[in-house]
Amino acid sequence: xTAGTLGRFSVKRSKPWPETWxxxxxxxxxxxxxxxxxxxxxxxxxxxxxxxxxxxxxGVEPFVGLGNYIxxxxxxxxxxxxxxxxxxxxxxxxxxxxxxxxxxxLMDQPMRLRWVLRSLVIxxxxxxxxxxxxxxxxxDQGSYGSLNALLTQLxxxxxxxxxxxxxxxxxxxxxxxxxxxxxxxxxxLILAGLQGIDRELFEAARVDGxxxxxxxxxxxxxxxTPIILIxxxxxxxxxxxxxxxxxxxxxGGPASSTQxxxxxxxxTAYQSYDFGQGAALGYIIAIAIMLLAAIYLWMLRRTGxxxx
Amino acid sequence: xxxxxxxxxxxxxxxxGVATAALLVxxxxxxxxxxxxxxxxxxxxxxxxxxxxxxxxxxAMDAAFTKANPNxxxxxxxxxxxxxxxxxxxxxxGGNGKYDVILMDTPWPAELVKANIVTDITSxxxxxFTTGVFDSAWTAAKYNGKIYGVPWxxxxxxxxxxxxxxSKAGITAAPKTWDEVEADAKLIQATGVKxxxxxxxxxxxxxxxxxxxxxxxxxxxxxxxxxxxxLFNQGGGLAALTFMKKLLxxxxxxxASLSQTEDDVNTVMSAGQxxxxxxxxxxxxxxxxxxxxxVAGKIKVAPSPGEGSVTTSGVNGGMxxxxxxxxxxxxxxxxxxxxxxxxxxxxMDVANALPMWKASFDNPxxxxxxxxxxxxxxxxxxxxxxxxxxxxxxxxxxxLQDAIQQALLGNKTPQQALNDVASQLxxxxx
Numbered sequence: 001x002t003a004g005t006l007g008r009f010s011v012k013r014s015k016p017w018p019e020t021w022x023x024x025x026x027x028x029x030x031x032x033x034x035x036x037x038x039x040x041x042x043x044x045x046x047x048x049x050x051x052x053x054x055x056x057x058x059g060v061e062p063f064v065g066l067g068n069y070i071x072x073x074x075x076x077x078x079x080x081x082x083x084x085x086x087x088x089x090x091x092x093x094x095x096x097x098x099x100x101x102x103x104x105x106l107m108d109q110p111m112r113l114r115w116v117l118r119s120l121v122i123x124x125x126x127x128x129x130x131x132x133x134x135x136x137x138x139x140d141q142g143s144y145g146s147l148n149a150l151l152t153q154l155x156x157x158x159x160x161x162x163x164x165x166x167x168x169x170x171x172x173x174x175x176x177x178x179x180x181x182x183x184x185x186x187x188x189l190i191l192a193g194l195q196g197i198d199r200e201l202f203e204a205a206r207v208d209g210x211x212x213x214x215x216x217x218x219x220x221x222x223x224x225t226p227i228i229l230i231x232x233x234x235x236x237x238x239x240x241x242x243x244x245x246x247x248x249x250x251x252g253g254p255a256s257s258t259q260x261x262x263x264x265x266x267x268t269a270y271q272s273y274d275f276g277q278g279a280a281l282g283y284i285i286a287i288a289i290m291l292l293a294a295i296y297l298w299m300l301r302r303t304g305x306x307x308x
Numbered sequence: 309x310x311x312x313x314x315x316x317x318x319x320x321x322x323x324x325g326v327a328t329a330a331l332l333v334x335x336x337x338x339x340x341x342x343x344x345x346x347x348x349x350x351x352x353x354x355x356x357x358x359x360x361x362x363x364x365x366x367x368a369m370d371a372a373f374t375k376a377n378p379n380x381x382x383x384x385x386x387x388x389x390x391x392x393x394x395x396x397x398x399x400x401x402g403g404n405g406k407y408d409v410i411l412m413d414t415p416w417p418a419e420l421v422k423a424n425i426v427t428d429i430t431s432x433x434x435x436x437f438t439t440g441v442f443d444s445a446w447t448a449a450k451y452n453g454k455i456y457g458v459p460w461x462x463x464x465x466x467x468x469x470x471x472x473x474x475s476k477a478g479i480t481a482a483p484k485t486w487d488e489v490e491a492d493a494k495l496i497q498a499t500g501v502k503x504x505x506x507x508x509x510x511x512x513x514x515x516x517x518x519x520x521x522x523x524x525x526x527x528x529x530x531x532x533x534x535x536x537x538x539l540f541n542q543g544g545g546l547a548a549l550t551f552m553k554k555l556l557x558x559x560x561x562x563x564a565s566l567s568q569t570e571d572d573v574n575t576v577m578s579a580g581q582x583x584x585x586x587x588x589x590x591x592x593x594x595x596x597x598x599x600x601x602x603v604a605g606k607i608k609v610a611p612s613p614g615e616g617s618v619t620t621s622g623v624n625g626g627m628x629x630x631x632x633x634x635x636x637x638x639x640x641x642x643x644x645x646x647x648x649x650x651x652x653x654x655x656m657d658v659a660n661a662l663p664m665w666k667a668s669f670d671n672p673x674x675x676x677x678x679x680x681x682x683x684x685x686x687x688x689x690x691x692x693x694x695x696x697x698x699x700x701x702x703x704x705x706x707x708l709q710d711a712i713q714q715a716l717l718g719n720k721t722p723q724q725a726l727n728d729v730a731s732q733l734x735x736x737x738x
Contacts, residue, residue, distance in 0.1 A: 055401055056422040056699045142564025143506065143576045160502075165566035167717055251390070253511025254566045255713035270394045272703045273423060 049280040055273035068280035078281075080256070081264035088175060088246075088260055089239040095179045096235055097228065100186025105216075107187065108194050125184040133248035136177035140164050140249075164250055167257035174246050174258055178239070186231050193227030194220070225303050233296040237289050261285055349637050350381045351644055353409045354395060357386035359570060359588040360461045360627070360661040368656060373647045380640055389413075390512055390569070393702065400425045405634030408641040411460070412630040413513075415695040415705070417451040422699045426630040430455040432642055437649070444692040445664040448626035451697060457628025458645040462664035464622035464688050465521050465586040466681070467610045468595060470603055473501060473583035482610035486525055486551060489584065489613055493560040496583045503562035505555060506582035508570045509716065511709045516695065517623045518586055519712055522548035524621035524693035525614045531696040531704070538733050540708070541726035549715055549722040556716055566716060578603060586612060588625055590660040592681055611684045622688035623695070626664070700736040707732055 049068055051061045072078045107118050124132065139147050142162030151157045163173045197220065205215050243262040246252065252259035252267070259267075265285060269278020357363055363386055370382040385407075387395050396410050401423060412420060420426045433455055441459050449457035469482055477495040493504040508514035528544025539545065555561040562582060564572075573585045574594045578601035585591070598604040611620040629645035631638050647653060654663035655674050662685050668674045675682040695701065711725040720728070 055397070056419050058422070058424050141572070142567065143503075143562055143572075143581055144579055160564075162562070162564040162566065165564050165568075167719070170567070250567060251510060251512055253709070253713055255511065255717050255719060256710045266394075267706055270397050271706060273397065273419065 045279045045282055048275055049283055051276050053274075053276040053279075055275060061276075064276070068276050069284065072277060072280055072284060077256075077264065078261070081259050081261040084171070084258065085240055085242070085260040085262070088171065088178075088242060089236055091175050092178045092182070092239050093232065093235045095175070096183045096186045097231060099179065099183045100190050100231065101224070101228070103183065103187035104190035104194050105220075107191050121187060122184050124181045125188075127181065129181065129244045130248060132177060132181045133245045136173070136180070137164070137249045140173045165254055167255050170250050170254055171258050174249050177249060178242070178245055181245070182235065182238075186235065189231050190224060190227055193224050197223050226300065229296060229300045229303060233293055233300070236292050236296065240289055240292065241285060348379045348381065349640060350383050351408045351635075351637060351641055352406050353382055353384045353644070354392070354399070354407045355384055355386050355411045356389045356392050356627075358389045359590045359625070360463055362590075362660050365656070365660060369648055369653050372653065372656075373644060376647070377640075377643070380644065382644065396420070396425065397423070400632055400634060405632065407632055408635040408637055409645055410630050410632060412448060412457045412628050414448040414624050414626050415697055415701040417449065417456050417628075417630075418697045418699045419701055420630065421451050421456055424633055426456045427633050427635075427638060428454050428456060429458070429631060429642060433458070434646065437646075440651070440666060441649075441664050442666060442689055444624055444689055444694075445626045445628075447624050447692075447694045447697070449628035449630075457630040458642070458649045459626060459664050460629045460645070460649045461625070461627040461661055462689065463588050463625035463627075463661065464685075464692055465517060465588055465612060465625065466591070466622075466684055466688065467584065467612045468577065468587055468591055468607055469584040469610065470577070470580070470582075470606055471608050472603065472606045473499070473504070477583075482608070483613050484619070486522065486613050486615050490555065490558075490560065493555070493584070494558075497560065501581075501583055503560065503581070504583040505561045505565075506568070506573050506576040506585045507561055507565040508568050508573050508587070509552070509565045509713070510567050510569050510572075511713050512569060513705060513709075514569050515709055515712050516705050517625065519545075519548055519552065519708075520693060520695055521586060521612060521621055521623040522551060524623070524691075525612070525618050526551070527616065527618060529693055532698070532733070536733070536737050538726075538730035541723070541730045546722055546726060549712060549726065552712075553716055553718075553722060566713060577601075577607065589662050589681065589685075592678070593660055609681050609684050611687045620687055620691070622692045624692040626692075698737075703736040704729070704733070707736075 050063060050065060052064045052067070053061050103121060107114065107121065111117075127135075139145050140163040142148065142160055142165055145163070147163065148157070148160040152160070161169065163169050201219055201223075202215055205219055210218070241262050242260055243266065246258050246260060246263060247266075250258045252263045261281070262285065265278055265281035268274050268281055355361075355366060361369075366384055366386070370384060374380065374382060392411060393413070393416065396407075396412075399406055400410070410426070412426065417426070437458070442462055445459035445462040446455075448461075449455055449459050467482060473496050474480075474482075474492070476499050477492070479492050479495060483489045483492050489505070496504040507518055509518060523540070523544040526544035526547035528539065528548070531538070531540045531545070533539055552561075556563060556565075562568075562576065564576075568576070570587050570591070573587050574591055576582050577585055577587075577591070577595045578597075580603045592607065592609050595601055595607040596604045601607075612622055614620045629648060631641045631645065635641050649664070651663070651665045651668065654661075654665060655668055655671070662681070663669075663674065669682055669686055696704070698704070707729045708726075711720070711729045714720045715722040715725040719725075
């Protein structure tokens, strides 16, 4: 095959396309899809959030400006759901990160059948969220769940506890389910960071008389900070907009004790037909997540510049 | 970096152009194929998989319809009840409006009509339907005097009890009042059953159905009056919630009930962990299923108890098949709905759902397998109480679900919890 032919097709020689054009051509279909399914709905939602759009009043869509945002920001139910989201986010992220670091350290130790441990650890993360949620809903069920049976047999409790039916315990059970599923994700990312650390640093520290806790506090943790911050950003964003695992396990109950802001937004838009308020809520959640991400990225950049 | 020859770049450029054009054409085609086809068609149908007809029941009915109408293929989609309302809204309003027929619950006609999701079929309903079907079944199909659905499911919650546990406690008959339920529960608890009553009081529509049923027993018939003023925070509604809280405080109702749906109630009863419960018709066959239940054959059904002058009470759990405004084949969709609701289809299997035809209740070949169920149904169907058919129903239901649970958990008194919802009512009605 010579230049100017491709297989049995002869191609007319013409001025070569600049490579940026070729790249643009490759990207065009994907860009079009992203434009249609991301950009258009985003703009549409922003537009809708400025109108009072209730599906039960079709054709009546008065412009309310920032009215939907003001209504939500002055609503007790909204702030109640925000506090639930923040609690869920802070507790799950803290637990997942701490346990993730511990698990990563364990998986990093030289031991026989280490690959078996790594495979087992990743299993919960590999499970679809819906399966995980249904499984924990069954485990936590107050009448026939296995958690009560286990705790009773071990002598920790005498009476069955309706874990998902009490407003004091339901959120904790949802948190446990989320931590069980997402800790492996944190552990795998942190393990990747851990394996990038030069082992000679550990040996040098030990030669200088450093104990295991010194090595962990003064070498491992500082060097893991960038990856920990990345995991922190990812988990915070995911946890703040949590919906599926809670929806399946408790539906936001009992007595709205697990109604996070995403569930509140869903109820507003799709159960109460209030698309204007729902769109405003969507934007409030997005802005809150962007703010959190900006803070973390600033911290990440600061860490990077300190290291350099 | 990959380097491209001039020829490769030219071909790539053309291929990308073709791909982009194809994408545009495909999207254009998908939104412009609106004209009805004379050839074989497919009807997309949205139903539920929980109470009433099972997936295999529906499959058999669909097969019978397709056999009679070879040009029409049915594409059924079954979702859990708690997803049904939201699926309808997202698909028909937020999505592409793919469904031709949807299953509509009793309180939904008002909001689905106002949201322009379902079609008026008043003039197309055959005369035998208007005279032959129970009046209660029509509640799920009507709004403002017009018909928007073909009644398909006629259901209410019945009282199920474990005969072994009753016998052990020396009880010989099912309770006829809720005071008797309380007294019987105490006798059964004395025999060693931790929680004699299990219930579906999750923060979902399930708790509204149970509370409505008890409200009716305690004398209430309407949530709101004709002027839209709250009635649920007084009389039967208040008495029912106070009674529910009392049963919980006395330790007679399993506290796990606050996170249970009707399926959980079936599981608890099937495990022999509770002696009595309210549930839809399908509960009887599930709890007596020898392959899944440890108490198969021991669960009996009775009319739901009343209280005082009320002999029995039942929440209207009827559902209808509605034709969507987006359907390209409304005539065929109606043909399908009428077939599914016909006497012939309804009498195919009465294990999970009762027929809504009055004549079926006098047909021995239909009633012979479940005489107790038909006897209980005949009594309850005479006076079912409906949840309000108002456009703001879902907002009201969500607020009431939260309020009822606040009261059951002791965070608010029943009066305070219901009053709080009553004070929100005007904002729902705006």
